[in-house]
């Protein structure tokens with residue numbers, strides 16, 4: 307057998323866009339080519355991507371948040387290599403996994419109030435598991451979620467998605483769901499009043515838009531849920547494991563959480579994984595008899611590589627004090643980006659927590675710019691942000707994303723190991739690009755006019 311994956315990759319390296327165009331998703335290839343993001347990356351390390359042309363790109367997207375400890379981290383790599391080399395008895399199924407036991411123990415030691423863990427393979431699977439656990443525990447059907455919520459794209463999670471663009475064309479979705487405005491406790495109470503709600507699913511900070519909750523929102527939501535016999539499920543798939551400068555974004559001393567959902571960061575960026583941590587009684591209601599021991603699960607859940615990656619990630623977060631770095635660096639970055647607001651009329655807000663940061667843009671007041679903005683928005687709502695993300699990438703080698711459909715928000719979700727040099731790089735680049743956007747006419751507005759010919763609606767994660 308002469309199979310050698312790296313030889314195969316090297317021989318066909320130049321064909322990736324053609325292969326995707328032919329066999330996977332031609333629309334994605336179109337998007338990348340249209341906005342000039344069609345690069346040939348050859349290597350990645352920490353917060354950086356390196357390409358064929360020798361450029362170093364600062365990655366503020368981190369694979370939608372999976373590379374929180376940085377790309378190709380040596381500790382995770384070694385853990386995975388060790389597990390592979392040991393020829394462990396993986397996925398015996400009629401057995402229990404020691405690595406899963408260790409990872410559950412380690413996770414729960416950081417999650418006060420939670421006593422059990424269920425492992426799966428992604429964030430959306432964690433949501434699906436939580437839906438089933440909540441329904442089995444409460445014997446109720448109804449699920450509440452927020453406008454702009456994002457909990458994944460499988461059918462259950464999609465039924466809790468607050469963005470019509472994701473839902474469109476896939477119905478009918480789950481019945482017995484209710485959408486309420488974000489940050490609105492009276493609306494939550496009204497939805498709970500019928501006594502038929504199994505759970506309220508909520509992100510502690512909404513990923514689509516980086517919307518922050520009012521101070522007491524989650525604590526009060528928990529009290530309301532419990533008063534009405536419903537569970538509070540906090541979806542920390544994006545915010546959890548250090549992203550916001552603390553282990554969870556939810557303040558678990560104040561918020562009585564029933565189920566916590568994790569994924570992304572836990573993978574080390576190597577092996578897909580998801581986790582639901584929660585109170586024992588909730589799990590016991592689902593796994594309540596021997597013949598129901600496997601009533602929910604997934605063939606690959608708890609696989610050795612995922613569990614080893616999870617253990618390695620938790621060790622790295624601690625050893626490298628990455629959560630402290632996220633808090634400190636995030637605060638500094640937020641302060642410096644906020645300072646730009648006084649100089650640029652179209653930068654209307656900079657918000658976030660830790661290393662989950664949003665820059666929000668809004669219509670200009672000055673006449674020449676106002677007409678240009680209106681033209682752009684008439685063609686495609688939210689397109690203005692591409693005028694920022696494109697030059698950030700092509701001129702400043704910074705990869706970012708627009709935070710959601712039809713939004714004027716650019717989101718930064720960098721690795722938590724971001725350095726002072728990276729911070730300076732980001733501030734300098736945003737300053738220059740936003741300054742350019744405030745001049746009309748110029749090359750950036752020309753680019754936007756070209757883009758209006760295409761329907762650019764690329765955003766996920």
Ligand SMILES: Cc1ncc(COP(=O)(O)O)c(C=O)c1O
Nearest residue numbers: 428429430457458513543544767
């Ligand atoms: C808050 C939140 N929940 C769930 C998911 C879905 O996770 P996955 O893409 O791993 O299915 C995401 C993904 O971005 C997310 O941000």
